[in-house]
Amino acid sequence: MRRYLLAVIAASSLAGLAHAQDYTRYQGGWNGPFLFYVVQQDTGAQGPPEVYPGALQIDFDGRVHGDVPEAACMMMGSSTDYVSPANASIELTVSGCRDARFNGHFSGKLINNPALKYASLRLSSMRSLDSGTAQISAIIRH
Template structure:
């Protein structure tokens, strides 16, 4: 009986792991790429990469941090197309690079087959015709 239970647990593990990526709620971690784009010339200066985390609650609340950049994230999420993907409205504050303080909007798009989510956020304020951007590949 015991070996049957172990076999069942082992065979279900990949399915359970894949299910982690069918909903956007929960904890996410990975490298966050912070950069500024100019409409006519593309990237403005080199991007900076910081390890960070997001926690998305079942009620849609979002909290996160990028400790080495001193950034704190807070805001809300809603379903986007399905319960696997989210539209995000986040405020970033306390960042060492002040260009990244402010309101951001974007999407968290899950890829259950490859077991990651792609995050793309754009600043909602103008920086002299430039836009602050945040991108990340996040995992559970």
């Protein structure tokens, strides 16, 4: 009985690992460097971008939550399939950021690259700033 129980635990652990490495769906835990920058239509980036490690969790019911601790940013929102189950349209509310330009509603896409085992996240602020539009980008991995 004990041997059977250990086999079941090992199999479920391996199944979790195989699922965690699945790049054919956008759901799951993502980690990587998050790039924060402000762009202006006619002149490009305004000031140096800031890069911080962060994490994003996309639940199977579409809920999204994450944080970028060094920037003091929390993210909450929702996701839906975009073109295929590997990619997502994402709507987020970002709050608590030390740089207040990055607080607010963001919209964008998570595009998976299953062959190279990463995803690209591109989010734009839905409000216009005097200095331009706040952007958050990331190359993230499971």
